[in-house]
Amino acid sequence: MVCLAGDAGAFDLQAHRGGRGLAPENTLPAFENALAIGVTTLEADLAMTRDGVLVLSHDPRLNPALTRGADGRWLTTSPAIFSLSMDELEAFDVGRLDPESAYGRQWAGQKASDGARIPPRAALFELARDRRSPGGAPIRFNIETKVAPRAEVPTADAVTFAQAVVTAVRRAGMTDRVTVQSFDWSTLLEVHRLAPGTATACLTIESANMNTLSPGTDGASPWHAGLKLADFGNSLPRLARASGCSTWSPFWRNVTEPVVAEAHGLGLRVVPWTLNEPADMERMIDLGVDGLITDYPDRARRVLAARGVSID
Numbered sequence: 001m002v003c004l005a006g007d008a009g010a011f012d013l014q015a016h017r018g019g020r021g022l023a024p025e026n027t028l029p030a031f032e033n034a035l036a037i038g039v040t041t042l043e044a045d046l047a048m049t050r051d052g053v054l055v056l057s058h059d060p061r062l063n064p065a066l067t068r069g070a071d072g073r074w075l076t077t078s079p080a081i082f083s084l085s086m087d088e089l090e091a092f093d094v095g096r097l098d099p100e101s102a103y104g105r106q107w108a109g110q111k112a113s114d115g116a117r118i119p120p121r122a123a124l125f126e127l128a129r130d131r132r133s134p135g136g137a138p139i140r141f142n143i144e145t146k147v148a149p150r151a152e153v154p155t156a157d158a159v160t161f162a163q164a165v166v167t168a169v170r171r172a173g174m175t176d177r178v179t180v181q182s183f184d185w186s187t188l189l190e191v192h193r194l195a196p197g198t199a200t201a202c203l204t205i206e207s208a209n210m211n212t213l214s215p216g217t218d219g220a221s222p223w224h225a226g227l228k229l230a231d232f233g234n235s236l237p238r239l240a241r242a243s244g245c246s247t248w249s250p251f252w253r254n255v256t257e258p259v260v261a262e263a264h265g266l267g268l269r270v271v272p273w274t275l276n277e278p279a280d281m282e283r284m285i286d287l288g289v290d291g292l293i294t295d296y297p298d299r300a301r302r303v304l305a306a307r308g309v310s311i312d
């Protein structure tokens with residue numbers, strides 16, 4: 001099964017949010033740590049400030065569990081990033097988790113990096129511009145547009161987001177090294193319209209807490225830009241391929257051997273998210289996936305080495 005994955009390209013080890021199990025998420029110290037461990041891809045989330053700057057943040061609001069103000073105190077409010085200018089955003093420290101918060105307890109092993117700020121997207125590209133994976137290939141970037149249908153928190157709309165991403169990637173000369181991923185496929189379709197051939201990854205999840213496959217009244221999931229699963233034989237890989245994605249990234253618990261085989265038959269790479277336990281990583285490798293997205297790239301390196309799987 002590992003050989004099947006390798007036929008479509010080298011195994012892709014992605015540090016989720018830079019490896020938040022080890023260092024403060026979506027910060028330059030986290031990405032530097034992931035590079036030192038040895039990954040192929042840096043996975044990061046994008047938000048946009050009021051003045052149009054793309055920054056690295058998973059949450060559309062400042063998260064009080066990981067954000068301190070200029071006075072050093074944890075935030076008690078959660079302003080939307082889209083309501084702040086870049087200058088205002090730089091006042092906040094995201095280099096440590098609040099140990100009293102549920103989120104802080106979840107990632108208790110994370111090494112703090114006091115003084116870390118929410119970085120602009122450009123800083124990530126510059127950090128890894130000349131860096132290479134253990135196999136010698138240039139480091140890649142998997143950047144996620146945090147857009148949601150009927151979002152409760154103000155954000156840039158899908159078209160504005162896509163335009164900003166395409167412009168930023170082109171200016172940085174990173175088109176060949178970037179994949180744009182999203183749960184909201186409207187962003188991905190717009191990226192393809194603006195920059196045909198850009199690599200995109202379709203994110204999906206089916207769980208009790210979130211299900212991006214549930215159809216609306218028109219028969220299409222609001223996450224899928226009008227595409228209807230029923231029109232593609234209820235095949236999620238076929239739906240992802242129809243959207244123009246070259247990679248399908250499902251929640252790891254939704255991955256089965258038949259859907260991996262079907263996706264490969266359609267020319268899709270399968271890179272599940274987010275696996276943190278070695279036993280689960282081993283199971284996904286046995287199913288023939290093409291990569292892993294993990295908060296613990298150090299654990300994944302050990303698993304891959306034990307299985308004789310090389311990364312590039």
